[in-house]
Every structure is written in structure tokens, then in C-alpha cells.
Amino acid sequence: MICTKHGAAGAAAASHREVDISSPDAPAELSDATLALRAGDGDTVAFEAVARRHGPLMRVLASRLLGTDAEADDVVQEAFLTAWRRLPDLDEPERLRNWLMRIATNKAIDRLRARHDHDDVDEHERAASPAGAPDRVVEHRLQLDAVWRAVDLLPVDQRRCWLLREIAGWSYADIGEALGLTTSTVRGQLARARRFVLGEMEAWR
Amino acid sequence: MTSPDDALPGDGPPGADLPEGADLIAGDDERDGTDSVDGVSLEELGDYLDRGREPRDPRIEGSPACRLALQALESVGDLSRESFEREAAREPHRDDAWISGLLDQVRREVVEGRPVPVHSPDPLTELSTSEAAVRGLLRRVGDEVDGVVVRSTELDGAIDEPGAPVTVRVTVSARYGLPIDELADQLRDLLGAALDQHTELRVVAVDVHVDDVHLGPDDGSTP
Numbered sequence: 125m126i127c128t129k130h131g132a133a134g135a136a137a138a139s140h141r142e143v144d145i146s147s148p149d150a151p152a153e154l155s156d157a158t159l160a161l162r163a164g165d166g167d168t169v170a171f172e173a174v175a176r177r178h179g180p181l182m183r184v185l186a187s188r189l190l191g192t193d194a195e196a197d198d199v200v201q202e203a204f205l206t207a208w209r210r211l212p213d214l215d216e217p218e219r220l221r222n223w224l225m226r227i228a229t230n231k232a233i234d235r236l237r238a239r240h241d242h243d244d245v246d247e248h249e250r251a252a253s254p255a256g257a258p259d260r261v262v263e264h265r266l267q268l269d270a271v272w273r274a275v276d277l278l279p280v281d282q283r284r285c286w287l288l289r290e291i292a293g294w295s296y297a298d299i300g301e302a303l304g305l306t307t308s309t310v311r312g313q314l315a316r317a318r319r320f321v322l323g324e325m326e327a328w329r
Numbered sequence: 330m331t332s333p334d335d336a337l338p339g340d341g342p343p344g345a346d347l348p349e350g351a352d353l354i355a356g357d358d359e360r361d362g363t364d365s366v367d368g369v370s371l372e373e374l375g376d377y378l379d380r381g382r383e384p385r386d387p388r389i390e391g392s393p394a395c396r397l398a399l400q401a402l403e404s405v406g407d408l409s410r411e412s413f414e415r416e417a418a419r420e421p422h423r424d425d426a427w428i429s430g431l432l433d434q435v436r437r438e439v440v441e442g443r444p445v446p447v448h449s450p451d452p453l454t455e456l457s458t459s460e461a462a463v464r465g466l467l468r469r470v471g472d473e474v475d476g477v478v479v480r481s482t483e484l485d486g487a488i489d490e491p492g493a494p495v496t497v498r499v500t501v502s503a504r505y506g507l508p509i510d511e512l513a514d515q516l517r518d519l520l521g522a523a524l525d526q527h528t529e530l531r532v533v534a535v536d537v538h539v540d541d542v543h544l545g546p547d548d549g550s551t552p
Contacts (some may be wrong), residue, residue: 153546154478158502161480167468168435175428180417188413192429202433208435271405272412285356289379290406291413296379314379321405 160217163208171211180222182228185291186277189232189284197251203228206272222293229245229292237286260302274324282317285310367392378402443489446529462486463500463528467499470523473513476504478543484530494533502541513537 154162154173154326162170186203187196206227216225275286284303288294294302296310305313366374369389375387378399389395416452449456464482471479479501486495497520503512517535524532 153543155541158478158480158543161500162468162478165468165479165481166439166458167466168432168439171435172384172428172432175398175431179428180420182414184413184417201427205434205438206430207375207437211418212440223412224527238354253522260356267408268415269410275409275412281477282522287407290409294374301351311372311376318402318405322401325405 140266156220160220163210178224186228186232188287199231203231225292270325274321278317282313285313287316330426366398367394369395374398445488446491470519476507477504490531492531495530496534498536500538500540503539504545505542507541
């Protein structure tokens with residue numbers, strides 16, 4: 125329901141572009157909880173700030189899980205639409221980030237399930253590893269490169285277990301359910317993945 | 330799975346050369362699940378770590394080699410998360426296209442809520458705006474109070490019936506150090522006045538609830 129007529133009052137209330145959160149406390153400074161509550165209150169500007177803050181990581185996770193960037197974009201988009209619809213009911217706004225990551229991960233898993241396979245796309249489109257080592261970099265930066273590459277080199281089931289556990293923070297049981305594996309298989313896959321990643325880090329050292 | 334006493338030759342006691350514990354674990358994938366650190370399999374170690382090291386397992390915590398291995402597992406997890414964060418931060422400014430698409434869709438889905446009567450210059454014409462718009466007005470007016478960020482709003486009462494008593498509830502975050510009582514008074518006045526001016530709601534109370542504080546832009550850190 126919008127204004128039946130453009131009286132001055134109605135226009136003022138209805139058509140003003142929603143909140144440039146005008147106080148000096150700009151959106152970038154606001155906590156996740158405040159942004160979540162505000163977005164849940166209907167503020168699209170706060171929602172935009174949420175999407176900008178958390179979208180990139182959701183996309184990287186989805187892209188690693190799915191093995192394609194194109195699908196990852198769709199997943200993130202769908203995840204945020206779902207989030208928008210559910211935000212008014214979000215019980216723990218301070219856990220916004222985990223909640224969003226969970227929605228995005230679920231969307232990615234749905235697609236994996238629909239695909240009914242374990243490795244086709246994955247091997248085709250492995251994203252280019254970030255940046256070969258430039259001349260002068262700090263050790264930490266090299267470590268990050270090494271771990272990123274190592275995760276990328278994992279066999280697909282191990283990688284998915286790793287991503288769901290280490291990046292998304294899921295329980296073994298949830299991972300098993302999502303990937304159609306038993307909990308003890310998940311445990312084994314994680315152990316293998318961890319050994320491999322550590323091995324790669326060692327090789328680098 | 331090996332028994333606790335079944336230490337493998339290579340596992341030996343932790344020496345001075347194991348600063349990060351990674352070489353206790355790292356190795357040929359073929360050995361998976363069969364090797365161990367001080368008699369504790371890698372699966373068990375990972376499981377234990379993922380349970381947050383609870384309940385405390387003296388067999389693991391009592392072994393320096395196991396503690397080192399846990400440290401290595403933990404740090405590789407941290408590095409992994411950080412590498413993802415870095416990758417996310419690296420994304421080129423591709424955001425704008427998908428964000429504007431997303432926002433278009435979201436704006437179409439804004440729930441307008443109940444109609445709210447507004448003043449009409451012509452007594453024979455009934456005007457109304459939406460509950461969503463009125464709540465937007467409350468947020469905007471509330472934000473204008475220095476040091477206040479509105480978190481959520483609520484209109485309680487039969488807002489679609491002219492003259493019915495309505496209670497307004499707003500929850501806000503206040504900048505650290507500001508006097509809460511004064512902020513609340515100021516908010517009550519401004520919000521009441523704004524609703525009077527723009528709507529025909531009969532506001533009987535404006536409840537202001539301050540449930541969070543944030544740091545100001547000059548405080549040097551984010552909340």
C-alpha cells in the first residue's frame with residue numbers, strides 16, 4: 125500500500141530515499157548486529173551495507189565449493205534474497221555473519237546435490253591461483269598463498285569437507301548430511317585433508 | 330587406528346626441531362588414518378580440536394607432541410580462513426553490478442505493512458501511506474539525533490484506524506558516553522512531532538529503548 129495521492133505528507137514519508145544513515149556514525153562503522161536489525165526493519169541501505177560487507181567471502185566460499193565462479197554469483201544472489209526475507213525473524217543479529225555464511229553454504233550444497241556428481245565441473249574450472257610470488261613478500265603472505273593453493277589441490281570430497289569445516293564452521297554431522305557421507309567418513313576425509321595441507325605447507329617451508 | 334602404546338618409530342619424543350608441530354603430521358597421504366602422534370591418531374586429534382578441546386583429554390593434553398600437533402592444525406585452519414578473507418578482499422570491484430541487481434529485487438520485496446492515514450488538505454479525500462514508510466520516517470528522524478542510530482521500530486496499535494491509540498517503540502544504539510536519558514527525551518519529542526506532522530496517528534506513547542552503544546567516528550575503532 126502506498127500513497128493514494130501525492131499529498132506533501134505522504135510524499136515525505138513514502139518517497140524519500142530510505143535513510144542515508146545520516147548521523148556521523150556511518151554504515152561502515154556500524155556493528156553487524158545494528159545493520160542486521162535495521163535491514164530487518166526494512167532499511168535497504170543497511171541491507172546494502174550488509175551485502176557489501178559479507179558478500180565477497182560468501183562468494184569465495186561458494187566458488188570453492190562449486191568449482192565455478194558463475195554459479196557462485198547466483199548462489200550469493202539467492203542467499204541474500206533469502207536473507208532479506210528472513211531478516212525480520214533473525215534471533216541473534218550479532219551472529220549475522222555466520223548466519224549468512226550458512227545460508228550461502230546451503231545454497232551451494234543444494235546445487236551440488238542437484239548436480240549428482242562429484243567432480244565434473246570441479247576439474248574443469250579451477251580458478252587461477254592468486255598471484256605468483258612477487259619478489260618481495262613477507263613470509264605470512266607466502267603462507268597464505270601456500271594454504272590457498274593446498275586447499276585448491278585437495279581431492280574434491282576432501283576439499284568440500286575442509287571448506288565446510290574450516291571456513292563455514294559446520295559440525296561433522298551437518299557436513300556428512302550435506303555431502304551424503306557418514307560422520308566417520310567426514311572425520312577421515314578431514315584428517316586426510318589436514319595432513320595434505322600441512323604437508324604442502326611443510327614443503328613450502 | 331593404533332593403540333595408545335603403539336608409538337611409531339618416526340614419532341619419537343618431540344625434539345627441539347619441532348617448533349610448529351607440522352612435521353608430526355604432515356606426510357604421505359597413503360599413510361592416512363594409520364599413523365599417530367604419541368599414539369593418538371590424526372583423526373582423533375582433529376576431532377578433539379573440532380570439539381574445542383572439550384572435554385579435556387589428558388592423554389592428548391599430557392603429550393607435548395600432541396599439543397604441538399594441535400597447534401599446527403589450529404594454525405593451518407586460521408591461515409586457511411585468513412587466505413579466504415584475503416581472497417574475498419581482493420575481489421575486484423565487481424560488487425556494484427550484482428549489488429544493484431540485488432537491491433532492485435529487494436526493493437520490490439519491501440513489505441509495506443498496514444496502511445497509515447495521513448493528513449489530507451481536502452477533508453473528503455482520504456490519504457494513506459504505508460507502515461513501512463512510517464517506520465522509515467522514524468528511522469530517519471531518529472538518526473538525526475546526534476549519537477543515535479536507530480536499530481528497529483514498531484508501531485503498536487490499530488494504526489489503520491484513524492484516532493486509535495498507538496504506541497511507538499524504537500530501539501536504538503547510542504554513542505558511547507552520551508547521557509542516555511537526554512537522548513531518550515530528545516527522541517521522544519522528535520519522533521512524536523514527526524508523526525504528528527506527517528500522519529494522523531494518535532500517538533499515546535513513544536517508548537525508547539537503548540540496547541546498544543557504539544563508538545563515535547573519532548574513537549578510532551569500530552564497535
